[in-house]
Amino acid sequence: MIYTTDYMSSLGQILLAADEIGLVGVWLEGQKYFADFLKGKHLQIEKKETEILRDTVHWLDVYFSGKEPDFLPALHPVGSEFRQTVWRILLEIPYGQTVTYGEIARKISTDTGRKNMSAQAVGGAVGHNPISILIPCHRVVGSNGSLTGYAGGINKKIQLLTLEHADMSKLYVPAKNTSAL
Numbered sequence: 150m151i152y153t154t155d156y157m158s159s160l161g162q163i164l165l166a167a168d169e170i171g172l173v174g175v176w177l178e179g180q181k182y183f184a185d186f187l188k189g190k191h192l193q194i195e196k197k198e199t200e201i202l203r204d205t206v207h208w209l210d211v212y213f214s215g216k217e218p219d220f221l222p223a224l225h226p227v228g229s230e231f232r233q234t235v236w237r238i239l240l241e242i243p244y245g246q247t248v249t250y251g252e253i254a255r256k257i258s259t260d261t262g263r264k265n266m267s268a269q270a271v272g273g274a275v276g277h278n279p280i281s282i283l284i285p286c287h288r289v290v291g292s293n294g295s296l297t298g299y300a301g302g303i304n305k306k307i308q309l310l311t312l313e314h315a316d317m318s319k320l321y322v323p324a325k326n327t328s329a330l
Contacts, residue, residue, distance in 0.1 A: 151187065151194045154202045158213050159312075160305050163281075166194075167201040171225030174279045175205070181300040186227055214298065215312060217244040226279050233242050235274035242288045245313040247320065249292045250275065267291070276300055284311065294320045 151173065156163040166174035166225035176183045187194060198206075204222035209220040226236055238253050252267040253275075258268060276298055278286040287309040291297045303322055310317060 151192050152197045152199045152202060153187075153194060154196065154198050154206070156208060156209055159207075160301070160308060163209070165202050166207050167199055167205070168225060172201055172205055172280055172283065173225050173227060175281045175283055176279070177281055177301040177305060180189070180281065180302070180305075182277060182279075185277075190198030198303075205283070205322065212282065215217070217313075221283065224280060224283065226284065228277065230281070231241075232274040232277060234268045235271055236278055236280075236284050239275065239284050239286055245310075247288050247310070247315060249290055250298075251292045253289065254270055272298055273277045283308070288313075288315075290320060295323045296320055297323060299313055 151166050151168055153164060153166045156165055159249075160177055164178070165172070165178045166176065166187060168183070174184060178255055201223055204220075205294070208220065208222055210219045216302055219311040226233070234247050234257060235253060242248050250268040250271045253271045254268045257271070258264065258266040275286045275289050277298075278284050281287075281301060287299055287301070287306045289298070296303055296310075307317075307322070310320070
């Protein structure tokens with residue numbers, strides 16, 4: 150059974166979804182891959198607040214108040230082993246800081262003993278993160294500091310990083326993405 154509830158944030162409507170184990174999805178209204186986990190599957194879905202969803206709402210309340218939450222609700226993202234690896238690394242990115250796709254690729258290479266890892270493959274896993282904000286894919290930037298690749302839109306990525314008081318002085322929006330602002 151999948152339970153859902155809606156959350157209204159300063160970024161707009163957010164859909165939250167959880168199963169009995171943990172949070173399976175946090176999607177910004179209109180984002181790329183919106184609620185993909187819930188589509189085309191034989192899932193029973195019920196709109197109901199559960200303890201996990203209440204914990205998530207509390208986490209989001211703290212986060213959107215401009216503070217770093219000191220807890221994390223139970224998470225249960227569904228994805229391949231590679232995606233799970235990338236999402237675990239995203240959870241290690243400190244609040245208000247950024248890392249590059251290349252840095253994540255190098256970490257995976259080092260951790261797995263592989264000669265190299267594609268930053269583009271990492272980008273695909275980051276882009277398919279089903280638990281936006283809590284698994285902080287918005288903290289990943291291009292190798293030159295470019296704000297690219299956020300499924301929720303570049304403007305929302307900027308809002309999230311600004312909320313976290315990230316150092317925006319070395320980050321920029323590439324010309325092809327300025328229309329998203």
